[in-house]
Amino acid sequence: MSFSLEIKRELSRLDEQDVCCKKSELAGLIRAGISLRTYKGKPRLLFITENASLSRHIYSRVKKFYRDSPDVFMLKTRRFRTHTLYHLEFTHLMGDTVHNILDDMGIILRGKGEDLKYNNYTIDNRCCKRAYLRGGFLATGSISDPDRSYHLEITFPDILLADEYMNYLKDFGIEPKQIIRKGHYLVYLKEGQEIVDFLNVIGAHKALMKLENIRIIKDMRNQVNRIVNCETANLEKTVNAALRQVDNIKLIAKTRGLDSLPDNLREIAGLRLENPDVSLSELGQMLNPVLSKSGVNHRLRKIDNIADKIRSEDKI
Numbered sequence: 001m002s003f004s005l006e007i008k009r010e011l012s013r014l015d016e017q018d019v020c021c022k023k024s025e026l027a028g029l030i031r032a033g034i035s036l037r038t039y040k041g042k043p044r045l046l047f048i049t050e051n052a053s054l055s056r057h058i059y060s061r062v063k064k065f066y067r068d069s070p071d072v073f074m075l076k077t078r079r080f081r082t083h084t085l086y087h088l089e090f091t092h093l094m095g096d097t098v099h100n101i102l103d104d105m106g107i108i109l110r111g112k113g114e115d116l117k118y119n120n121y122t123i124d125n126r127c128c129k130r131a132y133l134r135g136g137f138l139a140t141g142s143i144s145d146p147d148r149s150y151h152l153e154i155t156f157p158d159i160l161l162a163d164e165y166m167n168y169l170k171d172f173g174i175e176p177k178q179i180i181r182k183g184h185y186l187v188y189l190k191e192g193q194e195i196v197d198f199l200n201v202i203g204a205h206k207a208l209m210k211l212e213n214i215r216i217i218k219d220m221r222n223q224v225n226r227i228v229n230c231e232t233a234n235l236e237k238t239v240n241a242a243l244r245q246v247d248n249i250k251l252i253a254k255t256r257g258l259d260s261l262p263d264n265l266r267e268i269a270g271l272r273l274e275n276p277d278v279s280l281s282e283l284g285q286m287l288n289p290v291l292s293k294s295g296v297n298h299r300l301r302k303i304d305n306i307a308d309k310i311r312s313e314d315k316i
């Protein structure tokens with residue numbers, strides 16, 4: 001099951017709100033999700049969803065508030081993969097009842113159903129704002145699988161609806177962005193923390209916990225990667241330095257001979273040739289008396305310098 005579907009299931013089973021909130025949620029749902037289609041020259045008012053529990057949820061809310069209900073059709077489609085679409089049809093309520101619903105939702109059906117216009121939908125209570133935001137997400141929202149990326153978006157048919165939704169989000173300290181895609185207005189969030197805050201506002205607490213867990217694991221994985229990368233870099237540096245030292249010592253042995261070196265350098269050169277893959281401090285431990293890491297480094301530097309000199313003088 002996709003993460004979107006999981007959240008929507010959780011949200012449409014949520015039933016702990018006051019009547020004021022229930023109505024605001026329905027407004028959020030209908031305003032974002034209802035569309036006007038023409039079928040055989042006649043207008044149809046539809047709410048289309050893939051989500052069975054959401055279609056039941058809307059059906060029962062409408063019935064509860066308006067004592068009338070939309071018709072529900074199930075449609076199997078075979079685009080990309082077989083899936084079921086639920087059509088909630090409000091057309092037969094186009095008489096008084098539907099106008100009632102639309103009036104309540106701040107939607108105006110113009111003429112004999114040419115198009116839909118939207119009034120502002122004013123909400124005062126914070127609890128109802130949360131419910132309205134939840135409704136919008138339920139209607140047209142989607143979220144990417146958090147294992148892959150963080151992206152949450154809600155689409156609206158009208159810029160007024162998108163702006164209004166953004167303003168209600170801002171009341172909770174969430175600053176979304178907006179773009180237009182294929183004539184629709186998209187409100188979206190791209191930060192993990194903002195998405196967590198959003199899920200909290202709309203009351204998707206199970207989904208929130210899941211997302212937080214994924215974020216923690218991702219963070220830990222990133223940290224481990226950083227440490228491993230850092231250790232790998234250090235290791236590479238050490239190995240490269242040792243290879244360079246061995247090359248230089250061999251060069252000296254071939255040209256001037258190791259006997260040309262003063263005792264302290266000859267000793268360390270011999271040890272390095274025998275132990276090309278030990279660290280500087282380990283080399284120091286092999287000497288008698290023991291020499292510190294920086295002491296070893298100092299001697300090996302001198303050997304490097306001698307080799308460089310041989311290279312420049314002998315043009316090797």
Ligand SMILES: [Zn+2]
Pocket residue numbers: 018019020021022125126127128129131
């Ligand atoms: Zn309320």
